[in-house]
Amino acid sequence: MAEEIREALSYDDVLLVPRFSNINSRKQVDISTNLTKKIMINLPIVSANMDTVTESSMAISMARHGGIGIIHRFMTIEDQTNEILKVKRSEGILIEKPYTLTPEHIIKDAKVLMENKNITGILITDNVGRYVGILTHRDLMFEDNLLKPISEIMTPKDESITSVPNINIEAAKKLFKEYKVEKLPLVDKNGLLKGLITAKDIMKKDMHPLASKDKKGRLLVGGAIGIKGDYLERAEALINAECDVLCIDIAHGHSQFVVDTIKALRDKFDDVQIIAGNVATAEGTLDLINAGADAIKTGVGGGSICVTRIVTGAGVPQFSAVLDCVKVANEFGIPVIADGGIKQSGDITKALAAGASSVMLGNLLGGTEESPGQTIIRGGRKFKIYRGSAGFGSVMSRKQRENGNDDLSDVVPEGVEGTVPYKGNVSEVLYQLVGGLKSGMSYCGAHNMNELWKNAEFVKITSAGLKESHAHDIDVLK
Ligand code: XMP
Numbered sequence: 001m002a003e004e005i006r007e008a009l010s011y012d013d014v015l016l017v018p019r020f021s022n023i024n025s026r027k028q029v030d031i032s033t034n035l036t037k038k039i040m041i042n043l044p045i046v047s048a049n050m051d052t053v054t055e056s057s058m059a060i061s062m063a064r065h066g067g068i069g070i071i072h073r074f075m076t077i078e079d080q081t082n083e084i085l086k087v088k089r090s091e092g093i094l095i096e097k098p099y100t101l102t103p104e105h106i107i108k109d110a111k112v113l114m115e116n117k118n119i120t121g122i123l124i125t126d127n128v129g130r131y132v133g134i135l136t137h138r139d140l141m142f143e144d145n146l147l148k149p150i151s152e153i154m155t156p157k158d159e160s161i162t163s164v165p166n167i168n169i170e171a172a173k174k175l176f177k178e179y180k181v182e183k184l185p186l187v188d189k190n191g192l193l194k195g196l197i198t199a200k201d202i203m204k205k206d207m208h209p210l211a212s213k214d215k216k217g218r219l220l221v222g223g224a225i226g227i228k229g230d231y232l233e234r235a236e237a238l239i240n241a242e243c244d245v246l247c248i249d250i251a252h253g254h255s256q257f258v259v260d261t262i263k264a265l266r267d268k269f270d271d272v273q274i275i276a277g278n279v280a281t282a283e284g285t286l287d288l289i290n291a292g293a294d295a296i297k298t299g300v301g302g303g304s305i306c307v308t309r310i311v312t313g314a315g316v317p318q319f320s321a322v323l324d325c326v327k328v329a330n331e332f333g334i335p336v337i338a339d340g341g342i343k344q345s346g347d348i349t350k351a352l353a354a355g356a357s358s359v360m361l362g363n364l365l366g367g368t369e370e371s372p373g374q375t376i377i378r379g380g381r382k383f384k385i386y387r388g389s390a391g392f393g394s395v396m397s398r399k400q401r402e403n404g405n406d407d408l409s410d411v412v413p414e415g416v417e418g419t420v421p422y423k424g425n426v427s428e429v430l431y432q433l434v435g436g437l438k439s440g441m442s443y444c445g446a447h448n449m450n451e452l453w454k455n456a457e458f459v460k461i462t463s464a465g466l467k468e469s470h471a472h473d474i475d476v477l478k
Pocket of ligand 1: 048049050251278299300301302303304305306307308309339340341342360361362363364387388389390391414415416
């Protein structure tokens with residue numbers, strides 16, 4: 001045992017010292033950052049890979065605002081791949097592989113596909129992939145015979161507006177305006193369907209100028225994988241769905257399992273971006289970087305639903321964990337994601353000022369409309385279920401899915417399940433968090449992340465200081 005017992009601190013134990021600032025407006029503060037060695041995002045916030053936080057709806061919203069979501073892994077490979085595809089198809093300007101049916105399919109097939117994939121139109125092709133028509137909500141509006149073949153109600157090729165595969169955005173906009181259509185199938189000179197552009201996607205591009213996008217203009221998204229069983233198969237399916245980054249999701253990431261997993265991924269997929277964790281120490285950071293990680297996720301036991309530190313006695317208060325991991329990660333130019341324990345916007349500023357490049361949020365996003373957690377009403381107020389990945393509820397769902405059993409006698413939970421207040425849309429929550437963060441950076445005289453890292457000066461505070469920090473000596477109305 002090491003003789004000296006170090007002191008370790010949490011976000012609540014410290015404050016940032018206000019510095020000279022010449023920032024007059026939050027607009028002057030740039031919060032773009034590196035998620036991994038190669039991936040840049042415009043908002044340093046990542047939604048957690050938890051089953052009550054991130055599926056496609058959350059991931060789409062996060063990426064539209066400049067951040068990114070990591071789709072959790074507690075579902076079949078097929079379901080997780082579908083969630084990735086939903087994000088990828090949500091608003092790329094060019095949808096390379098639009099959903100299609102053939103004219104022989106019936107209306108029921110079209111309705112099911114539209115509902116499952118959350119789309120408003122389907123392109124119809126023959127069995128060699130030649131474009132033959134389009135079916136939209138409008139065609140289906142008053143149609144109640146679900147057994148009728150699509151050929152009878154679709155808008156056929158000759159009556160629909162199409163274009164060539166390499167049309168540019170401005171030319172597409174013109175066609176949408178002139179013909180008042182919402183979908184533009186792209187067809188090559190042999191009549192083969194080569195893609196789709198939608199008016200909605202062009203509008204969304206204008207509405208979300210800071211969205212995190214890949215090279216093809218589609219939203220960025222990550223997918224979580226484990227370290228055992230089908231993890232390589234899962235990784236391959238996610239990569240084939242063009243998932244931008246894999247996140248190894250393990251509570252104790254400083255392990256041989258994770259080192260081997262990173263190496264196996266590197267061997268098999270070469271240039272895949274890998275977020276590895278979770279670790280809470282300099283040694284853990286070094287070992288995962290040496291194995292080939294492109295970002296380190298830091299945090300053991302600090303999450304709002306975590307009881308790891310209580311059940312196992314292990315963990316490191318999060319502020320110190322971030323400082324320790326960053327020290328090593330910086331030597332290799334590898335970004336650190338501070339994961340867990342963020343209770344308010346000020347904690348985001350502190351985590352980033354401590355050297356993290358982004359933060360991962362579970363609790364603060366769990367109450368939003370876009371989270372997959374169940375909504376409940378209690379005492380006339382709306383709440384959403386939020387639960388730890390290592391809690392009874394989550395583990396039971398997994399056991400039921402994987403082997404149809406819900407025997408929990410061999411489970412030692414390291415997470416709890418509870419409710420968080422309903423908070424409306426992600427955009428409202430992010431607006432407040434970003435506002436707080438940018439003001440925090442302004443207090444540090446920082447126009448961007450580099451200046452924040454350079455200027456940050458922390459003081460350690462006492463419990464009296466923490467009491468003074470919160471509103472006090474008043475009955476707060478709201
Ligand atoms: P917040 O504080 O945002 O933290 O709720 C989210 C992070 O908590 C971690 N996590 C867990 N940790 N037991 C744990 O010890 C669990 O059951 C558990 N589930 C999630 C995870 O790192 C997440 O991003």
